[in-house]
Amino acid sequence: MAKWKDKMKEWGGGDLTFLSSDGEIIMFVVVDEPQLLKGKFKGNPQERIGCPVVTDEGFVLFITGKRVARKLSKFEDRFKDTAFMVVRHGESGDINASYEVSVLDNEAKTEQLFAIAKKEYKPPLLKQAIKDAKEIMAA
Numbered sequence: 001m002a003k004w005k006d007k008m009k010e011w012g013g014g015d016l017t018f019l020s021s022d023g024e025i026i027m028f029v030v031v032d033e034p035q036l037l038k039g040k041f042k043g044n045p046q047e048r049i050g051c052p053v054v055t056d057e058g059f060v061l062f063i064t065g066k067r068v069a070r071k072l073s074k075f076e077d078r079f080k081d082t083a084f085m086v087v088r089h090g091e092s093g094d095i096n097a098s099y100e101v102s103v104l105d106n107e108a109k110t111e112q113l114f115a116i117a118k119k120e121y122k123p124p125l126l127k128q129a130i131k132d133a134k135e136i137m138a139a
Contacts, residue, residue: 015129019088028053039137054117061129071101083110
């Protein structure tokens with residue numbers, strides 16, 4: 001039987017998330033600065049962006065590629081009052097998957113996400129998530 005620790009390195013920690021299947025969606029508010037994460041995937045060097053966000057489940061470091069982070073950065077002037085949605089288009093393992101980044105057009109959900117962020121997000125959470133992400137990416 002595989003060890004839990006090995007599985008978590010493969011799958012990611014509790015404060016990390018990513019989109020891996022077609023049609024998968026994440027709705028969130030941005031709560032801090034992006035983080036450049038360097039590591040290896042299947043032996044190849046890679047760079048990913050850790051986007052500190054709050055979803056309806058609380059704080060997570062949304063790990064994504066630079067394309068998605070650049071798309072999201074175009075909305076930076078709206079981070080203080082706007083929620084966002086990212087949708088993956090492409091099967092698991094598809095290196096040509098595309099991601100749709102848009103403003104979440106749901107006022108009640110946006111208010112809910114900002115309330116969760118205000119109540120739950122603290123900068124030490126980001127430090128721990130970055131540490132966890134680096135450990136996973138180094139594996």
